[in-house]
Structure formats: C-alpha cells, structure tokens
Amino acid sequence: MFIRNILGAGAVLATALTATTTETRAESHAMAVPFALDWKFEGPAAPYFAAIDNGHFGENGLSVEITAGSGSLDAIPKVATGAFPVGFADINSLIKFLDQNPGAPVTAVMMIYDKPPFAVIGRKSLGVSAPKDLEGKVLGAPPPDGAWAQFPIFAAENGLDMEAITVEPVGFPTREPMLAEGNVAAITGFSFSSYLNLVRLGVDEEDISTLLMADYGVDLYGNAIIVNTEWAADHTDELKGFLAAVAAGWKDAIADPAAATASLIERNPAADAALEQRRLQLSIDANVLTDATTTNGFGPIDEARFASAIEQIATTYEFQNEPDASLYFTGDYLPEGGFALK
Numbered sequence: 001m002f003i004r005n006i007l008g009a010g011a012v013l014a015t016a017l018t019a020t021t022t023e024t025r026a027e028s029h030a031m032a033v034p035f036a037l038d039w040k041f042e043g044p045a046a047p048y049f050a051a052i053d054n055g056h057f058g059e060n061g062l063s064v065e066i067t068a069g070s071g072s073l074d075a076i077p078k079v080a081t082g083a084f085p086v087g088f089a090d091i092n093s094l095i096k097f098l099d100q101n102p103g104a105p106v107t108a109v110m111m112i113y114d115k116p117p118f119a120v121i122g123r124k125s126l127g128v129s130a131p132k133d134l135e136g137k138v139l140g141a142p143p144p145d146g147a148w149a150q151f152p153i154f155a156a157e158n159g160l161d162m163e164a165i166t167v168e169p170v171g172f173p174t175r176e177p178m179l180a181e182g183n184v185a186a187i188t189g190f191s192f193s194s195y196l197n198l199v200r201l202g203v204d205e206e207d208i209s210t211l212l213m214a215d216y217g218v219d220l221y222g223n224a225i226i227v228n229t230e231w232a233a234d235h236t237d238e239l240k241g242f243l244a245a246v247a248a249g250w251k252d253a254i255a256d257p258a259a260a261t262a263s264l265i266e267r268n269p270a271a272d273a274a275l276e277q278r279r280l281q282l283s284i285d286a287n288v289l290t291d292a293t294t295t296n297g298f299g300p301i302d303e304a305r306f307a308s309a310i311e312q313i314a315t316t317y318e319f320q321n322e323p324d325a326s327l328y329f330t331g332d333y334l335p336e337g338g339f340a341l342k
Helices: 002-029 043-053 075-080 091-100 146-157 172-180 191-200 229-234 236-255 257-267 273-288 291-296 303-314
Strands: 031-036 062-067 086-090 106-111 118-123 138-141 166-169 186-190 208-212 223-228
Touching (some): 031 075, 031 236, 043 062, 043 191, 043 236, 043 257, 043 273, 062 236, 075 086, 075 091, 075 106, 075 223, 091 106, 091 146, 091 223, 091 303, 118 146, 118 172, 118 191, 138 146, 138 172, 146 186, 172 186, 172 191, 191 208, 223 236, 229 236
Parallel strands (some): 031 086, 138 166, 138 186
Antiparallel strands (some): 086 223, 118 208
8 A cells, every 4th residue: 555655646746747847848949029018017018918827828839028118119110120029019100110211121910909099188277178278388298109199190180280389398207297297288198098197196087188189080090019020921820829819818808807907017016906907997998999899800900991091191291102001011910800809
C-alpha cells in the first residue's frame, strides 16, 4: 500500500511537471507582439488587458506587452518605423500622416471607435454651452490631441470664426486643471476622458458641457488598430489572431466591465477603479457599441461613410496627393461581417 501510494504520488508529480513543462513550452513559443496604445492606462484600455488575462492572446499564440502612449498621434510613427508591429491611433491622423509620408508601411485594420470621442468640453458657468459660444473665449488645446486635429472641421461645420477664438496650446496634464480653475473656457479632448477628469477635479457635472463633434456635423471614424504593413505581410495569421483577441477582450469588457477594470487596475494601481469603470462604460456606450457595430459587426468600416469622411477632411486639409481610401484601411484581416460584441 505504501509503495502504491508512493508510485501514485510520483505519477501525480510527473503529470504536474509535464503540465508545467508544456505550459512553459507554449509560453516560450508564443510570439512577442508589442502593442502601442494612444494614451495612458485608463478605462478604455481595459479590454486589451482583459484579452491578456482571459487568455485570448495566448490562445492565438501571442504574448502581448502593452505600452502607454502620449496622444492620438503617438502610435502612428512608432508603427510606421517598425518599432511596434501594431498600435492604436486616430484614423484621421493616420490619413494625414500617409499623405505627408507616402509609402509609409502603416495602415488601419480594425475600427474600434465607430463613433469618435472627439469633443469640445466647456463649462456653462464660463459661458460655453454651444459651439458658437466659443467665439470670444479661450480654448485650451494640446497640439498632439486627436480632437484638436479635427477642430477645423467642427469649426467649419458650425460656422465658427476662428479668428474670434483664442487658442492656447496646453499640455495633456494641465488641460483639465486649467479648465477646472477657469484659466480657459473650454478644451478639446476625448469626451470620456476629459469629462471624468473634470469630475475628479471637483467640477460640478451640471456645469460641464460636452460638445461631441459627431453630434455637430463631424462625420468621421475614430481610433483604430493600426499595423506595420511589412510585418502584416509576414505574419498574416498572427495579425488575424491578434484582432480576434482584441474583439474578445471588448466582448468581455461589455459583458463584465468590473472584471475588465480589475485587469486595468492591476497595471495601474494608482487609478480610481470606480472612475475608470465609468470611463470604460462611457466609451462602450458612445463609441464602440453603436447601431452600426450592432448591425454590421465590430471592426469593419462602411465604405460610403469612409469616402464621405475623407471628403470632409479635405474641406480643411489640403491633400498633397490624391486621397486613396485603400491606403488608409483594409478589412482583409477581419472575418466576414466583423465580430459580434454580444
């Protein structure tokens, strides 16, 4: 009996060692894929960490390390130079980058923000409740900000006199504090980020006016997964697996925002979990889980809408080269009909 128990224990130990060895081997064979975010580790980044923690990247043979960014334009040159194979960036900024850098090996492959979060955020107590109220006021805008990049379209669509608006370049860290202190009357930013940052700074929610550009004539897409096209050509299956894992992460976050936020907080312990969960939920409700993605799937774009968006960009941006939608986005790595989020 004693010998049998020893043999049994040995078998269990051998099985455990084999399992551990197999897992280690699987991990060692996973392809490392650095992923460049547009911004800090805040609520809307939670789905990507959920995709790591819930094994979606691992199931596709990928070991993903996520790096924070410093603005909507930040990831584009990182991916174009090959420093990162994949990133997350504003597609409108990508369009301009490719116009100014023809032939750069970067394109968008999966739309995340079907409805862009570009916004002008003001304070009613400082006289900003509608677009026209910006005239005669000071607008704080970080130069690399994706929302600021689209402001000329917003101004044109709403007949604003740009000469009547004092634009003050501000840094990302000082943007919301300056508005909270009344040093500027409004700022440009992503709706879910700036709004909640102001709330955290003690600004009464009733005093905050959020002018979502998409509600005021701006017909653009938002942030997308971008890829280095040279890397994509050599790693087609890995890229398809990466996008499937991203979609699974967003699906998990929609089903259980608290769990996804917990994955985020593990990487950013200093963050306020309740605040970041609310920020995540705002991005889901306004930008990701839209009528279009519910009907047509998550990831692809509508070609007619995209053509219209390019035309709108051309109203305030002078293209150096003939615009070509096929250079800016490809759905070749997505499944037919995109991904289901629910």
